[in-house]
Amino acid sequence: MKKQLQDLQEYLAQNNLDIAYISKPSDIHYFTGFYSDPVERILALLVFPDKDPFLFAPQLEVEASKDAGWDKDVFGYLDHEDPFALMAGHIKDVAGTPSKWGIEKDDLPVQKLEAIKQQFPDAQFPTNLSRYMENAKLIKTPSEIENLKAAGAEADYAFTVAFNAIKEGRTEQEVVAEIEYAMMKKGVMHMSFDTIVQAGANAANPHGGPEKTPIEKNELVLFDLGTVHNGYISDASRTVAFGQPDEKSLDIYKVDLEAQYAAMDAAKPGITAAELDKVARDIITKAGYGEYFIHRLGHGMGTSEHEFPSIMEGNDMVLKPGMCFSIEPGIYIPNVAGVRIEDCVYITEDGCEPFTHTSKELTYIK
Template sequence: MSHIESIQSWLGENNYQLGYISNFKNIQYLTGFESDPIERVLALLIFPDQDPFIFAPALEVEAVKDTGWKYPVYGYLDHEDPYEIIKSQILHRVNSPKKWAIEKGNLVVNRFETIKQKFPDATFAGDLTPFIEKLQLIKTPDEIKKLEIAGKWADFAFETGFKALSTAKTEQDIVAEIEYALKKKGIMHTSFDTIIQSGANAAEPHGVPKKDFIKANELVLFDLGVVFDGYISDASRTVAFGDTLSEKARDIYNVCLEAQLTAQDAVKLGMTAAELDKIARDIITKAGYGEYFIHRLGHGMGQSEHEFPSIMEGNNLQLEPGMCFSIEPGIYIPGVAGVRIEDCVHVTEKGAEPFTHTSKELQFIPNN
């Protein structure tokens, strides 16, 4: 059964007349069509007992067809009212569409209000978000293969970045060299904006690379990933630039490394996401850095760098084969330093298998 057929069955079982999907990442997952429409309207309409259709900007219609999409696709010009066209196509299929399922976790308020104006008698009790998240939760062997290849390119990016660091670049210079090297190899997109942070700048978990030259004998955090055939990689390494480090910096690194390795080795079927988070968090807390571990242990990943599930306190979801998520403890001390060590893994019968293999032992990158 295809993913769309699964949604059709779910709609029928729950007596919904149609499902309205507008998150472009979910549309990509369900149809293979990849596009961020920005301010334009892109939607996938699914019915329990009729063919689905894609509604897209006119300039995207041929691109939809090129994916092999075998159902109708309708376009609109910028001066047209997209929701009036959507309404016409829905009414052509459903006489009185009153029971809708939508993505409550994604549909923005102004667009939701526009839909309600077009269909004043409709109710929107159904929520497709958790159902789609569950579809995405267990990756197929083909999806895992793509994630493995994306991981290999992340390892290449680390190798490139470490070489660039050895010549005393700025954080921004290293980003540029990594992304240029990837593009020369045909990898045109990164999973997110590449993060290179050194010294105290790394104490901001999602900080911005700076123009200042990286100083010797400081920690440097790399967080990066690539997109391969629609699937992403996401990994972090922290290295030392120079030939020495303060005892404080070494201690922070060693504690974070112990937390990451211990948690990754502990993954087993049936344990909960909360239990896995606690393993890493307890190590960091016992070492005296608990207040500086300020985010969940991990997040799901696949076609997006942040998917379901969250590996965090309070999440009692049990781990199953095929789940893919990050294990990324971090210690961030304002004004001092930041360390994050991350692998994304997929769960197997034997434990966790990482997608990236760059060494996590503390590396000293010489200042050449």
């Protein structure tokens, strides 16, 4: 049994919980090696303090879970069947009628919680396992680091494709299509999120998307992309110059790069998340762009695109070896330009190492 499961069983025993109901797909993958998004169907991992866990899944996912390496019981159900009634029967066969449940309260929809209560009217839900998962996934193991490195290498390849795909007259959407097609040809099954390509003023919308308008010469082009490797994600951003952007755009880039380099240098054991955010934010603020840095410096990552720690003002969490997160200062001036430079890193004994290695010095594309 994976150590992650053993740790959860110990947690259940120590906290007098009878059962853990794990339903977030990335958390199921963390424990089992199997990933699937069931959409409206029911996919759950049931864990007990002193009995073997089991998976409950749509019948069409049963063989896939075994192929992924899950070697405990997996019980399937058909679409016309009542999944919660069937699942309750399997739970009772294993553990009787559990009273105290741990559930992921941040992610479990109300209607599914009500369905559990209907099967177990006396059940209590004292523990939010979302907090447990945040802490359990906080320090990555060596094998997790290796998967994140592999995902980072795939992102570096995607940047090479991306930079070569920029041509006058091509739209942002066409460049996205070329990137994702090339990654599929390389064997990447999934991007970790919708690939972002934004040129000129469109890049001033941090969570905007690619548009149908052609990319024009003499503007900055922002890329934000990542892949999934064995269930672990990469997430990185680069901004390049297509032609010769104006001086304002170049100054924004220079300041953002200085902030990113400074934060990379400062990221090490002992500094707090808030202190690290301040390193980058102070540089951007001093240069006069503070009001345009409108998000935290970074977010944790692993089997999910956003995990703990959150690198932001007010978070006094002390960084420790094995923590993984993004360092992504951004400057977004409406109707002018946007710049974001991002690497995900892991904390070492005396600093940090990035998962991506594509140059951050401003690349000019003719």
